[in-house]
Amino acid sequence: MDLSNLKPAKGAVKRNKRLGRGEGSGRGDTATKGHKGQKSRSGYSKQAGFEGGQMPLQRRVPKYGFKNINRKSYKGINLDVLQGMADRTGVTSVDVQSLINAGFASRNDMIKILGNGKLDAKLEVKAHAFSRSAQEAIEKSGGTAVKI
Numbered sequence: 505m506d507l508s509n510l511k512p513a514k515g516a517v518k519r520n521k522r523l524g525r526g527e528g529s530g531r532g533d534t535a536t537k538g539h540k541g542q543k544s545r546s547g548y549s550k551q552a553g554f555e556g557g558q559m560p561l562q563r564r565v566p567k568y569g570f571k572n573i574n575r576k577s578y579k580g581i582n583l584d585v586l587q588g589m590a591d592r593t594g595v596t597s598v599d600v601q602s603l604i605n606a607g608f609a610s611r612n613d614m615i616k617i618l619g620n621g622k623l624d625a626k627l628e629v630k631a632h633a634f635s636r637s638a639q640e641a642i643e644k645s646g647g648t649a650v651k652i
Contacts, residue, residue, distance in 0.1 A: 578633055579613035583641055584621025586629065599630040600652070617642075617649070 524535035537544040553560045585608060586598055595602065603609045617629060619637030626646040634642075634649050642649045 576614060578616035579609045580616050580618045581608055581631075582618045582620040583623040583638055586617070586627060587621060587623050587625055590625035590627060596626070597628040597630075600632070623647075 521531060521536075522529060523531050526532045534544065542548055553562055555561070581603060589595055589598060589602075589606060600609070600615055603615060604611060604613075609615055614632040616633040617631045617635065617638045619635050619641055623641050623645050627642065628648045628650065629642055630650045630652050632652060634651065639649045
């Protein structure tokens, strides 16, 4: 067996439908396009959103809302995640890079530490933002919360 005698599996290749090649072919006359009308003509292409003259949906429905281009979106990380990191690896300092390396955030994320869970470890935490409850819990456990 070599490249010269390879061929597709039986039944894998179908022949093209030869449209408009005489009545005897079974696909002559209208060439499966039905009778008359815009869609049977050459060059027809449907305009996106066209509904036959009826007012299209994107014009019937009113405009709504807006996207704030100045919005800052944060990746939230809870205190119990930090506690888990401290238990597993024994770290005393948690920063953005260590959270990225641990797989909790990606390179472009801004990180906000949230107050869900319990924190017993004394940690120095560096992040872009802190919730009030998270900051209090970090300081209560003897650590520091540093905003970068």
